[in-house]
Amino acid sequence: SQTIHQWPATLVQPVGSPLSLECTVEGTSNPNLYWYRQAAGRGLQLLFYSVGIGQISSEVPQNLSASRPQDRQFILSSKKLLLSDSGFYLCAWSVRLGLPNTEAFFGQGTRLTVV
Amino acid sequence: GENVEQHPSTLSVQEGDSAVIKCTYSDSASNYFPWYKQELGKRPQLIIDIRSNVGEKKDQRIAVTLNKTAKHFSLHITETQPEDSAVYFCAASRSRYSTLTFGKGTMLLVSP
Numbered sequence: 001s002q003t004i005h006q007w008p009a010t011l012v013q014p015v016g017s018p019l020s021l022e023c024t025v026e027g028t029s030n031p032n033l034y035w036y037r038q039a040a041g042r043g044l045q046l047l048f049y050s051v052g053i054g055q056i057s058s059e060v061p062q063n064l065s066a067s068r069p070q071d072r073q074f075i076l077s078s079k080k081l082l083l084s085d086s087g088f089y090l091c092a093w094s095v096r097l098g099l100p101n102t103e104a105f106f107g108q109g110t111r112l113t114v115v
Numbered sequence: 116g117e118n119v120e121q122h123p124s125t126l127s128v129q130e131g132d133s134a135v136i137k138c139t140y141s142d143s144a145s146n147y148f149p150w151y152k153q154e155l156g157k158r159p160q161l162i163i164d165i166r167s168n169v170g171e172k173k174d175q176r177i178a179v180t181l182n183k184t185a186k187h188f189s190l191h192i193t194e195t196q197p198e199d200s201a202v203y204f205c206a207a208s209r210s211r212y213s214t215l216t217f218g219k220g221t222m223l224l225v226s227p
Contacts, residue, residue, distance in 0.1 A: 100147075104149075
C-alpha cells in the first residue's frame, strides 16, 4: 500500500533562518506531488506541485521554493524565513496516470512557527 | 484562477440532525469536486468526491450534490454523530494534475 512520510512534525525557527521540509512517498511510482499551506482560520492553499522529477510549478509567489530531486521525494525550502511563513504545511500526492483529477492523499503535516 | 467560497464557517447541530455545507466555485471549467474532513491536529482525508458528469453521489450518511449551471455543490450529512465533529473542506479542480483550490472550511460541532 502507498504511504506518505513528512517530517519534521513540528518546527520552531527564528526569522531569517533557512528551512527544509521533506516528503517522501512509498508504494507508488510517478506520483503528482504537492505542497499546501494551512494558515490559522484559512483553507489549504496550494504552494507548489510537481508532475515529475525536476518539474515544479508555483501557484503563489512567495518566499519559498520546492524541488523534486527524486521521483518520490519532494522538498520545500526557504533561504530566509519570514514571520508570515508560519503555518501548517502539508505534503500530498495523487496518482498521475489514469483518470484526470483523483484523490489527493495528505501527509501528517509540519507545524512551522517562525519566531 | 479558481475561487471557492464555503459556508457556513461554523455549524452546530444536535446528534441525529442533518448538516449541510455549501460551496460555490468560479471557474466553469472545474470538473472535480472533493470534500475533505480534518480532525483537530490531523491530516485532511477525503470523504466523498463528485465529478462534473454526475449530479449527486451518496455514500451511507454522506451525500454530495452538484449544480453545474449555478456553480455550486453541497455536502449533506444525515443522522449526525459526535464523531462527525471536524473541519470540512470543499475543493474544486480543473487541472488534470489534481491541483485543488480549497474553501476556507466549516467547523462542524455535533452535540450529544
